[in-house]
Amino acid sequence: MVRFRTRLVAVTCAVAMVGSFWGSAGAIVSADASEPSAEMAWSITTDKLVFDTGADAKWTDKIYASNDEGTYPELGRIDDVSVGKKAVLTANVTLNGDFSGLDGAEAADGTYNVIQLSCAIKTGDGWTYTKSDDYPFLKAENFTDGKTQVSFAFDVEDTGAANEIIFQYNSNSAYTGTISISDVEIQSDDSGEEPDGGEEPGGGSSATGNVTGVAAPSITDNTVWSSSDAVLTFDAVSDKTWKDKAYASNDSATYADMARIEGATVGEKAKLTATVSLDGDISGLDGAEASDGSYNAIQLACAIKTGDSWTYVKSDDYPFLKSENLTDGKCSVEFNFNGVDAGDVQEIVFQYNANSAFTGKVLIGGVAVDKVESGKKPTTSETEVGNFADASLVFDTASDAKWTDKAFASNDTGSYTDLPTVDNVKVGAKAKLTATVSLDGDISALTALRHQTDHTMRSSLHVP
Secondary structure, three states: OOOOOOOOOOOOOOOOOOOOOOOOOOEEEEOOOOOOOOOOOEEEEEEEEEEEOOOOOOOOOEEEEEOOOOOOOOOEOOOOOEEOOEEEEEEEEEEOOOOOOOOOOEOOOOOEOOEEEEEEEEEOOOOEEEEOOOOOEEOHHHOEOOEEEEEEEEEOOOOEEEEEEEEEEEEOOOOOOEEEEEEEEEEEEOOOOOOOOOOOOOOOOOOOOOOOOOOOOOOOOOEEEEOOOOEEEEEOOOOOOOOOEEEEEOOOOOOOOOEOOOOOEEOOOEEEEEEEEEEOOOOOOOOOEOOOOOEOOEEEEEEEEEOOOOEEEEOOOOOEEOHHHOEOOEEEEEEEEOOOOOEEEEEEEEEEEOOOOOOOEEEEEEEEEEEOOOOOOOOHHHHHHOOOOOOOOOOOOOOOOOOOOOOOOOOOOOOOOOOOOOOOOOOOOOOOOOOOOOOOOOOOOOOOOOOOOHHHHHHHOOOO
């Protein structure tokens, strides 16, 4: 069991009205304000930081508490508080305006009808700025009487004194009013283990950073639906492998308590992204072939049902997840769909596969569905000038340095006199490059990738 330093600090101060990231959501802890827990490093229960959507700039730092007395004489201090490699900050969020319009939908200007928050802390002798990867994505349904609680996890590099706490916010015209942040608590330990540790449900040690599975969806301009709070759980001990399990569905009769997919219209192509969290010991997921012919990895599959006929379409992507692909027990996965029955997305389905190397839980959250626009096909001339069928680039593993640039084609004729040039080729905001890879050598030792499809192999590779 992880033991925490216990310290309560009462601070009385006034918060000055002083004032960029769009990313993934953090955990929404509860809809009720709560008292500080007995095990914590530090808390303020009387002060608050206020963002005014009519006056405060979005995604701009605003200080909640600081030990910089010269710059912020009126703020609360964080006295004698040290954090280890892991820290968690929780806070209450209160809205004073009409938040009924925060439905999470995309607005006409491409923004989303939500409130999103971010948090950073400055720690150590160098006052190193560390930003949490959690960005709570708050909709009306997350609030009770205008209140909710949020959580931010930190991987602290510069351990030591906590010197400053910073927040940012984002919203659109769906909400006009103030956003108050209060009852801030920091919980940490000095061991480098996760706060609130102890025996993991999956047995053994866990690298999981978010055992709830709650994650923020990866939202783009093409996102037609997303969920920041729905979670699907596969239990590797009891759930059968390669069997459909619904994540969200419009079949309210069969799935009365499941998230609904409203307004998610796609064409013949679609893309789905999600965050996978593993709750259990992942040390055995080395990708090697086991004695029974299975592989020490987690593999996933995804399908969607679309259109008036609820046509079932399965993605050709099967992410092949090893321990090295995970950070704090989490990673992002992507599924692409072709031949979709254009229309509304009616149901999202996942499958999983694992062997005895993992006996915990596989949690899927932060799902986002994107429409994919086909665009115009390249003209004949564009295809010819952008197609280098006769050119090739060779890496020699015995002599070439790894992860080092090597040019395939270039318009820098001064530096590369013998390379083909890229003439009359223009790209827009998005582009795709395809290539064929050939190996000249014995590939039998590449067991982690053997028997996997081309797209599965791409999912399994870890590129820095």
